[in-house]
């Protein structure tokens with residue numbers, strides 16, 4: 231099995247990253263804080279003001295290690311990549327398939343809806359007894375309705391716009407009850423429907439931050455197997471948007487991110503004092519708590535799971551790579567469909 | 575029409591498995607593992623071009639080769655020039671990590687070199703040798719009709735595959751696939767499975783489970 235290589239996250243303001251032989255070295259105020267051999271690293275993600283030396287950038291580019299620069303809040307700034315691993319023949323197939331995306335979109339939406347439904351079912355199983363009757367009823371209703379949507383996605387002959395519509399409806403239902411899954415005793419940890427730019431409540435801040443990390447992993451996965459991360463199926467092309475990475479991410483969001491975000495607040499690893507409010511109403515994770523979230527994310531990625539289609543055990547963090555690989559095999563004609571990722 | 579020659583080194587992959595050759599040369603997938611890494615170190619040592627004599631035999635290392643007829647090109651590790659009544663006869667020697675194998679991939683690659691040398695020199699080359707690092711033994715390879723036919727057939731199939739850009743489907747064979755360094759990228763076990771049927775079964779299962787069905 232392909233190794234789950236590490237992502238090095240650098241969050242300390244003023245950190246300096248350099249190359250020393252075959253190692254990446256992180257220094258803060260002239261003192262060495264971390265060191266990792268290049269062959270163990272898949273990518274480097276730097277938050278805010280981090281210094282990267284030219285020899286380090288060159289070494290990363292030459293070894294296929296992507297370097298991503300984010301601002302302090304996790305917003306994408308830039309990405310440094312070596313010679314692209316893209317394969318022109320595969321990309322042509324991808325572009326051709328993107329003209330008639332129904333079949334792939336059907337799988338993507340089926341995976342996403344099934345996984346959203348699984349998150350709600352799981353919450354009912356684990357905490358159903360302690361949940362208020364009204365909330366429980368609402369969650370049950372959403373589960374039932376998501377089941378109906380899943381069935382319609384499976385059997386209908388509907389076109390891609392109808393499938394996109396089903397995805398949108400499912401998201402509304404799901405996020406409509408998502409707030410009921412929060413069991414933190416902090417009354418200020420709330421979720422008032424999905425808000426993105428900027429996130430307007432703590433739960434959205436947490437979700438947005440984690441989605442950024444997952445997008446990055448999905449984008450690298452697409453690149454690794456030679457696909458063009460910018461050309462998607464469910465997400466329409468838009469300049470500058472990594473549509474394929476966003477497509478791949480849809481299926482995995484519920485299991486990888488949403489459940490992690492819930493467990494972080496429900497286990498009180500993240501509390502209200504871990505957020506800061508900006509004047510414009512934006513709610514953001516503060517610097518210290520981002521470290522907690524990053525290490526929980528790394529741990530989550532190491533959890534071993536049975537891959538549903540391959541029927542092999544693999545760390546969750548490899549799911550984006552395996553799905554990208556299966557998508558490439560479908561585009562190449564080895565598989566008659568793209569097998570969705572059903573996370574249980 | 576594409577005139578890029580096929581690398582001689584691809585022949586050994588194509589003899590072993592045409593899909594493997596396509597994964598490497600069409601899809602450009604290459605799983606760096608211990609075996610390929612060692613192979614590179616060994617080759618780096620051999621790849622310095624030069625000529626020297628030992629025991630009266632002229633030995634040329636890293637000799638560029640090509641064959642227009644089969645559109646092959648590559649570099650021979652070592653070509654010795656053995657003296658005979660007819661003059662010097664080229665004698666290709668290829669270095670291999672590991673030990674002699676049960677399949678004919680290494681022999682076909684060597685034969686490909688001989689076919690190049692024959693076209694380039696107009697001489698007929700009856701034999702060459704494979705040198706195996708692990709056993710430190712030379713194995714003499716005779717370029718008989720059977721080996722020549724195999725090599726030429728595979729060279730043509732490989733060329734067609736590379737020109738088509740289509741990777742042939744996998745056929746899982748335990749003996750061949752389990753030791754294959756590309757198995758994780760090839761995934762021969764899923765070949766022929768219907769992902770569509772699987773998806774529908776999974777959805778049916780999810781929807782029939784007790785809760786919320």
Ligand code: SF4
Pocket residue numbers: 590591592593594595597744745746747750751752754755756757760761762
């Ligand atoms: S795994 Fe089997 S089918 Fe695939 S490339 Fe290797 S030998 Fe060929």
